[in-house]
Amino acid sequence: MNTAGHSEAKARRGLELTPFRGLRYDPDRVGSLAAVTSPPYDVVVRPDGVHHLQSADPHNIVRLILPQADSPEARNAQAADTLRRWRAEGILTADPNPGLYVYEQSDGDGMLQRGIIGALRVSDPEEQLVLPHEDVMPHIVADRAALMRATSANLEPLLLTYRGDGSATVTADLIDRVAERPPLLATTTEDGFHHRLWSVTDAADVTAITTELAGHQALIADGHHRWATYRRLRAEHPSPGPWDHGLVLLVDTARYPLRVRAIHRLLHGLPVADALAALHGLFRVRRVDAALPDALRVLAEATASGNAFLLAGDGTFHLVDRPDPDLLARTVPADRPPAWRTLDATVLHATLLEHVWRIPEDSPAHIAYIHDTAATVEKAERDGGTAVLMHPVREEVVRDLARQGVTMPRKSTSFGPKPASGLVLRALDL
Template structure:
């Protein structure tokens, strides 16, 4: 999207020396990739990735040790070893990278580069979710130790609307995708990934000039964005810490999918959760299996707040909140669209007022995968709270108003695979 008056203060994306795995030194490029750190379902997913290849990127983004300091030092040591052994190598020329993901009829392309963090001050990069301080602190410790951006944020912008001429950036992305790629691999989720480098000065200048007129929405990576800003503030001299690794996708050309992020309540059994809702919500059991229950949730969410609870082997549809209860529990100083969000009602009314569940990792897990959330709730005797996704236009409208949604309200995708290109802050 273009914002009037930001032509000289819009997105500033610059080339960088990409740090990439050397194909000959690993089992396969697919085997060393990972989903973003917050999508990996631990411990099963973590163990699976670690066993896929001794050089899987998960050993950097989710190192395993007893304390945070030990984890961070382990990641830093692993990165140094891989560089010394030639497992990772720095590209000789600074580049912007065109990145493509394809699965069936789904195609997404975008540009990976180092984005100037000054865009945060000017309101050019729009967050739409709150963040958890402990997660930012965790990511900051890892980034300090490794002096690297290990995985890109996913940002979206609106290029030219359908029927209008393409922008320079879009034209260059499409032309680049017709060339032989630097790498191509297919991950086990069925996505085919390809990466190209843009090194021609004229093409780089055209892309950066076009993006200099744009405003972007953080689709995925709010905690990493907050981490970038924290670490920039710690480094007073201008330099590499003034930039952060991002993937920019033009959603006028490549619309993203929006999914919900579910809650796993570790210490609240489903029976207790349901009992606390009885006087205030309509609760009814719906038929499974899971896809049928999620379809019922989708139908209910079209007309009002709706949640699907499980953990006891059955699916419970929760709808029709008491309006007086919402008035008492949901803050009044926000737009009505924010007050009606399922995530808002979930956190303010259910978690805080009725269930008294603290928003801490030992009490609440945030899980992207629906089946994994249900399985974990049944295995641990907790409660899975399944949500329906928020529409993208609602997210953008609230972000433009400067209103952040409750943390982990949305999951935009497809998300970039971690491990295809990294950015060293020492290069």
Template sequence: MNSAGHGDAPAHMGLDLMPFRGLRYDPARVGSLAAVTSPPYDVVVRPDGLLHLESADPHNIVRLILPQAGTPSARNERAAQTLDRWITEGVLARDPEPALYVYEQRDATGLVQRGLIGALRLSEPSDGVVLPHEDVMPHIVADRADLMRATRANLEPLLLTYRGDGRTTGAHAVVKRATGRAPLLSTTTEDGFGHRLWAVTDPADIAEAQRDLAGHQALIADGHHRWATYLRLRAEQPSPGPWDFGLVLLVDTARHPLRVRAIHRLLPGLPPAAALSALTGLFRVRHLRTPLTEALHALAEAAGTGNAFLLAGDGAYHLVDRPSPDLLARTIPTDRPEPWRTLDATVLHATLLKHVWRIPEDSPEQVAYIHDTASTVEKAERDGGTAVLLHPVQEDIVRTLAQQGITMPRKSTSFGPKPASGLVLRRL
């Protein structure tokens, strides 16, 4: 059996998850494992969250996934130098033999999520093995590709989901056996989540998990830009080779259903008064004098009957719903299926951003994507911009569209819990 990095042609068209020698922090060389972890790069709320993580420990993974310097090339060079230095100093050490890694997340509410981390053979969307469900932004893919070229490493795993068949054998059995042993690491991060990691090195266990996964396809739950980056770099590099694979976490959502949250928009250059004025006669607007939690309940109720958004930034909340049918007919592309045309994210991008507010969605200066609801509102109020809060899409709609080869507007969903960055890396 080959470890990832040897690109023999796959014997099937299902998921092909390979073991690899994980690169992990030496607990003796850092303050604590929790202090060197980070949320995924695109969830870090900058600049406050970035500064907080950098100060948590001088070896925090954020110094690799979001390096800071005056120019993009200098940032990537700094990340590569930092990674090399940490390996030389023994802060990061490669495990002695290839493994699949069982990863568990657990919170105080009783949620338990378990999955397998490995190096997944890359496939094109047309193969139907890994299904993207969102469009990507080219400048982010280019940024991630430059970083990955410089470091020659997969610094954080993508989150992929598949639907197991409920059997007690296969990948489930491998995961269960592993969690009966002492873990490689155990830590609790400041968000209250406990994290544990086990290495599966027995060839029989690895083969059992691989046979099971070979019969499944996966949905990209988090990491579309990194997946697109994997594909771009594979096309650039010699094959067979390590670039034929990418670091992923595979979770069976039949056993561990993920939470689905919305990703909100911050429009820093659009004052709330101007945003609301432009909606006159096009949407119904109701002004709410309620706390955020109650306003979100009102959004959920409105979203149950049609497109709805919650605008904020002026100290109040404004529920926007019931778009004009004529407006939708004029602005929503008709070459997509009905489930896509009626998505809130579709209406937001095609109708509100493009036609009503005339804001280019490709401009990072004019549209920011933020996962945390309260942070989106706070930034809008502080900067004088408009926060657009969305209600999450159901996973079955996401999966159905993906299986039809239809991608949703970029940053439409946030699946979680997301894997912590910094627990295991893959050096190419």
């Protein structure tokens, strides 16, 4: 394998964003742009999940990011064949010129987020340019890598954030100026979010953006497994080459703050009664007879003074808080900063899952990670399992730990809004 390019990349410093020829749906060939989009692959949580999105339009992007077949090999082959066919039929067409893309999301509640989509050089961890804040699950990285190999494409951008100085910058001014032009596409998805996309192909504009971004460090807000996949695939392929880069959306959170939400757990095969019984003498447990929004407010109040969780699945809610200090001392690793040791996710994984309930955190047969709160409760009640509802972590805690090189337990946070999948793809042969 030719690794000279990798050595050269290590010698450079700074985020390196590169224009690319976006692969996009031809709006004249699909029912509607909204009908062919999807949430990111790991956020398809509705009870009918993939089926709903497949039914929305025969060309929905979910047929590429979550192909359905009897084996992993068949799924990946199906996705590759589908992508080739859609390109040959003109369902997906490549933009004529390489560019960066300004992407805007907004809703009816005053939320506005804008960022830049481009192909980012895949840096090494020691460069500390792209900071992860969560661990990844090897089987998911292997699954995403196999799909990207088969399709030779980045099918959806991951979400990175950086911190500008909060005032007008060259990139911010350029984004605002671009957003005054008619967009390449505009659509409203069923969640009520409005999406608009513009291309930036002028060489001076591209240089201004890339020069400014080179002075920043990025935090992975969403897409740890895809970033780990980019790194694996870059190591497998000759360099320089298209695998040296991966598709990302970069958002300045000083200008456009993201929302941070929790990711909940669904424990398969563990009834709520058994989960509660195992907590006797280790945590305080109180029943909360309330609707979901009120129960979440109770959880938020409890987390202000310590670790707390809501268990659900038996038709009501149970607040679990005030863990036994001796239990925490025995189960939580002592070689990490206090901010990590006191995270709810740390206590959940190190204490509850590993020592109390004895549930392997990386086994899909035992545990699912779900972003939608109501869906987690619904699935637990339907399947007889236990939903563990979490309270979100503040962004500054996430960023401070990442800068210290400390990763949080996997699936600790959900930053949003996330980019819709299906608006722009990156085919590596373009």
